[in-house]
Amino acid sequence: EENEKEVSRTYGALYVANQCNKVFFALNSLKHVKSLVLPTQVAIAEFPAADRVTWHFFQGRMALMEGRMEQAEKDLAFSFNNCPARHVTNRHVILSYLVPVRLILHQNRPSPTRKAALPTETLLRRYKLAPLVQLVEAFRTGNVALFDQALEQNQDFFIKKSIYLLLHKLKLCVYRNLFKRAYSVVNKSQMKLEVFVGAVRACGADADPEQVECIMANLIHQGLVKGYIAHKQQVV
Numbered sequence: 635e636e637n638e639k640e641v642s643r644t645y646g647a648l649y650v651a652n653q654c655n656k657v658f659f660a661l662n663s664l665k666h667v668k669s670l671v672l673p674t675q676v677a678i679a680e681f682p683a684a685d686r687v688t689w690h691f692f693q694g695r696m697a698l699m700e701g702r703m704e705q706a707e708k709d710l711a712f713s714f715n716n717c718p719a720r721h722v723t724n725r726h727v728i729l730s731y732l733v734p735v736r737l738i739l740h741q742n743r744p745s746p747t748r749k750a751a752l753p754t755e756t757l758l759r760r761y762k763l764a765p766l767v768q769l770v771e772a773f774r775t776g777n778v779a780l781f782d783q784a785l786e787q788n789q790d791f792f793i794k795k796s797i798y799l800l801l802h803k804l805k806l807c808v809y810r811n812l813f814k815r816a817y818s819v820v821n822k823s824q825m826k827l828e829v830f831v832g833a834v835r836a837c838g839a840d841a842d843p844e845q846v847e848c849i850m851a852n853l854i855h856q857g858l859v860k861g862y863i864a865h866k867q868q869v870v
Contacts, residue, residue, distance in 0.1 A: 648678075648685040655692040667696050687713045691728055698735055699796070706735045726761040733758075733766055734797045737773060737804055765791045773804060776812025779838035781805060809849050810858045812837065827868045843868065 658666045678686060694709030710732040717724050733753055740752065752774055758767050765788035772781035785792070785801060792798035816833040817825065827847055834841035850870060853859040863870055 648681045648689055652685060652688040652692065655689075659692065659695065664696065664699060667692065683716060687716050687724075690716075694735075695731060698731060698800070703735055703738050707732070707739060710735060722761065726763065729753075729758075729761050729763060730766070730795055731797065733763070733770070734800055734804075737770070737807075738800065740807075769801065773808055773811065776808055776810070776815055777837045778805070778808055778812060778834060781808045782839070806849070806852060806856070807858065809834075810853050813850070813853070813859065825870050827863075827870060830870070 655667055658664060678689070681689075690709040691713040694706045694713060697703070697706035697709060710728055714725060714728045714732055717728060719725070737752075752770060753766075755767050755771070758764070758770065765784070768780060768784035769788070771777070772784055781804075785798070789798060792801055812833055813830050816829055820829055827843055827850070830850065831841050831843055831846045834846060847863060847865070847868075850859065851863060854861060854863070861870055
């Protein structure tokens with residue numbers, strides 16, 4: 635009987651840990667989140683599914699805050715995939731963090747294998763994530779002006795979710811996507827910087843040659859664009 639009580643207490647540990655996580659995040663006391671240690675007698679997979687979904691959600695949020703995007707995606711994807719479809723509100727909350735994480739990863743590893751990083755408008759509206767609709771569309775098309783507009787209009791929502799600064803980092807990749815579209819139109823190995831200046835202005839954003847050259851230099855430095863800039867000739 636004593637052993638049964640011990641097992642019962644062990645299985646209840648994850649539930650208690652999740653309640654602590656809720657309090658820590660509500661109080662913005664994130665340093666205490668990492669102090670929680672689960673019993674070693676039971677593997678995480680043996681705990682109740684609902685508790686595991688909640689645990690991985692908080693672990694994913696913590697990984698996001700620390701910039702560990704691969705781990706954040708792993709934990710948040712687990713939570714979303716294992717959260718029952720009928721729990722629409724919970725899936726809404728999980729997606730509000732999972733989508734930005736996948737956009738960041740798409741920025742770092744742009745490839746056909748990461749097309750799933752760009753959610754459809756249908757999916758976002760199904761889970762009442764309208765603030766992300768414009769943002770994802772701007773990211774997809776390289777519309778810098780629309781991206782800025784989406785950030786500004788939904789600033790309160792993004793700040794409340796603690797993802798505003800994270801999303802702001804995506805702007806460089808929005809430029810990358812815009813320049814990629816410009817390149818596909820001209821389709822030359824060498825392109826005048828004025829072409830990219832025109833592309834930025836065409837989508838309604840302000841730009842001058844010096845600014846665009848600086849942006850292109852950052853893209854090349856971060857490995858998001860392959861090439862080099864001939865400054866005197868103003869050619870990429």
